[in-house]
Amino acid sequence: MHVVATAGHVDHGKTTLVDALTGMHSDRLREERERGLSIELGYVWTTLPTVGEVAFVDVPGHERFVTTMLAGIGPVPAALLVVAADDPWMPQAAEHLAALDALQVSHGVVAVTRADLADPRPMMERAAAEVSRTTLRGAPVVPVSAPTGAGMGALRSALTAMLAGLRAPGPRDDVRLWVDRRFTIRGAGTVVTGTLPAGTLAHGDELEIHGAERSGTVRVRGMQALGRSVDHLAGTARVALNVTGDDVTLLGRGTALVTPGGWHPTTLVDCRLRGERGRLPDLPLLHVGAAAVTVRTRLLAGEGGDLVRLSLPAPLPLRIGDRALLRDPGRRQIWGLEVLDPAPPALRRRGAAAARAKTLAPLTGTADLASELDRRGIVRTALLHRIGVATDVRPPGSVEAAGWLMSSARADEVAAGVSALVTEHAASHPLDPGLTPHALADRLGLPAPELVTSVLAPPLRLRDGRVVSGAAEDALPAELEASVRALEDELAEAPFAAPTADRLAELGLDDRRAAAAARAGRLLRVAPGIVLLPGAAELAARWLADLPQPFTTSEARKRLGTSRRVALPLLDHLDRARLTRRLADDRRQLVEPR
Incomplete structure (x- = not known):
């Protein structure tokens, strides 16, 4: 499925046009029909040759509903800009185009409506000139009349060619669905709608909620796309989810449903501005996805710089390269934003902001x-x-x-x-x-x-x-080296006659020093206070081979020429080294080498 957002001034025929394209009615609310303008996001669909199913998000054009408009445009990769042949270029059309440019939407078609009421050529030229200064430069400009059907075939062809050039999203990508509507259906419960740009949703999936006063989770109980119930769905797609769980009350326009653990919810983000620099308001509106939140701004390199840090009131799931808008509602000015770092370091020291700007300057948002x-x-x-x-x-x-x-x-x-x-x-x-x-x-x-x-x-x-x-x-330290050499001399003739504790003290080999010498490979500590030379275990095994197998502790002690004080821990050491094996009757025998 492809998803296209409409854009343009109020009463220029956006809804009439998409209804004619699809044969459906996107003005679903009674209040919208009575007033003759869209105040909520409409949603209709059709099928175009070679590209398949196409859903249109019909956004309101009235200036009072600009936040709703941006909620519809934000998650969508392509746009249909609508202007009327019998009206001049209007402020809302300019604002919508500026928003598309700021979001760097580069795939679109311009439809000049009401071509049956006025010569469309002046507006076609004006529209082409306006879009040529934006990311939509080169978009085809098509004159149409929804009531008469003139130009509708050409418009469908232009939309088909434009959509064929879109990059296919990844079905295995992490899900991030910005909620643009929430309502309740009797017998079903909570339903939310949004545009799924990538990833796959399936019945029974658990999703995290971000963007509310606290995080939470919900489970997908059912879902619909293009008016049909489905078990799973891959982006790009318009989708309605029936969700359940203790945290459904957290859901609302601007919250996001995401793959658990797949996104970084952040309240601090470093971005690059696009558009006229000027002076940023202290508390502009951030529009990202379907969210619209008041944020605090901090320019990182002084007035006129394009690097800014935003402080958000609640954590939003953002990634490097995300595109968003900053808007000054008072002056109706819009800046584009590109996320450079959604997990930035704190700026605590004097000059940290300027240093941070230097670090961010070469980044491209990739x-x-x-x-x-x-x-x-x-x-x-x-x-x-x-x-x-x-x-x-x-x-x-x-x-x-x-x-x-x-x-x-x-x-x-x-x-x-x-x-x-x-x-x-x-x-x-x-x-x-x-x-x-x-x-x-x-x-x-x-x-x-x-x-x-x-x-x-x-x-x-x-x-x-x-x-x-x-x-x-x-x-080894010189003093310890001398102690070890003295012990080597004493054990040269009787290798298993381990010195007593008193003699070790006289040699300067207390437990700490003996351990150090053992770590250096110069001594063998078979137990605390029992110190022999390296290789003593193997030598003992060779001597014990002279005994009838198995042998007793007493026989071993006599053969090794040592005391019971030494023989017992030495035999235990031989067991641990798997040179001997202790039998049930306390006798031992040598382990045959494999």
């Missing part, structure tokens, strides 16, 4: 992972998705860990910082076993310790839950 990573350094992958940045192809050198993405430059900084901190710690605490990833992450201001371990490279490594330097481990 979501780019490399650019986002360069600017943010470290960012959650989920946030990138929610603001519209694809993460399936990561830039070279970037790092992903624990749901975070880190740029190549930031990864290099972190690696250097980890190395410096571990080296500094080793120098000031030579006997301590390095630093934990949590401690390093805290010191470096990282959100997750996994980011520390993801950048480790030799000589840094993770050992026993701490980051250590292999180069530092190989070298």
Whole structure:
């Protein structure tokens, strides 16, 4: 399905024209029919050759209903601009065209109506000149008469050609449906309507509500498109949803129904302005999708700049590249907006706004992972998705860990910082076993310790839950080196005669120093206070092979030439090393090598 929004001055025949195109009546409200003008969004449809079903959102042209008009135009990718041959170029036509231009709508057709009442050529020339200064430049201008049917075939052909050039939306995209009407049907409950630009809706889907005073969820109980009930529907499409849930009272024009977890609801957004700079009002209206909210503005680079920060009264689901309008209702002035960053940093320091403007200046409104990573350094992958940045192809050198993405430059900084901190710690605490990833992450201001371990490279490594330097481990302090060498001399003839606690103290090998030497691979601690040389376990297994298998603890103690104080923890160590196996009767036997 394709969706086209009408635009143009009141009483220039928009409704009559789309009704003639479709054979339907878009003025559905009694008040609209009695007054002869559209005050709500009408909705009719037809089928055009080669492009299929086309729905028209008939928006009101009266200046008092401009907010409703913008709600209809906002989510729609194509427009039918209607002007009358028997009237001059009117303010509402200019305002609608300015809105389409500000939203950068580039697909459209201009219909000059009432060609049977006046020569259409002057208005065709004027309309062509007006649209040539906008994003609709080059749009075909077609004279028509709805009552007589003249020009209707040409109009259908122009619409068909225009719609054939639209980019097909992605059926797997995240859903964002801006609600433009909400009403209640007896026996069914709450119904909302809107334009689905992309993605797919299905019966039973759960959707999040954003744009209200609080967020909530509803479930799709049923839906219709083009007057028919459907089980699922892909955008672009006009759709009416019958929704249920405790939060349906939150729904109204301007709220958005979105894929759960797929969008970033924000109250702070950095944008680029399009149009005459001038002075922005303090509290303009922001029109995005079908929403119209009063916002606060802050120019980031002073008067005349095109970069602005908006503060919203309630969170709206926005992404990079979204197009919106700022409107001054008093002066009837409109500015276009393009979202550059819907998740910007706070501006707390003096000069932060100017620095932010420099950062934003090169951005184009196109979501780019490399650019986002360069600017943010470290960012959650989920946030990138929610603001519209694809993460399936990561830039070279970037790092992903624990749901975070880190740029190549930031990864290099972190690696250097980890190395410096571990080296500094080793120098000031030579006997301590390095630093934990949590401690390093805290010191470096990282959100997750996994980011520390993801950048480790030799000589840094993770050992026993701490980051250590292999180069530092190989070298012991001179005093400790002397103690180890003295112990090596004592165990040279009796490798299993572990010194007593008193003797270890005399050698300067208390628990802390012995542990440091063990981490360096210079000693083997089989238990607290029981210290042997590296390789003692394997040597013990070779000596125990001389015994009949299985053997008792006493037999092992005698063969190893040691005391029960040493033999018991040494045998337990051999069990843990899977060099021996303990049997049910407390005897042991060597494990045959595989």
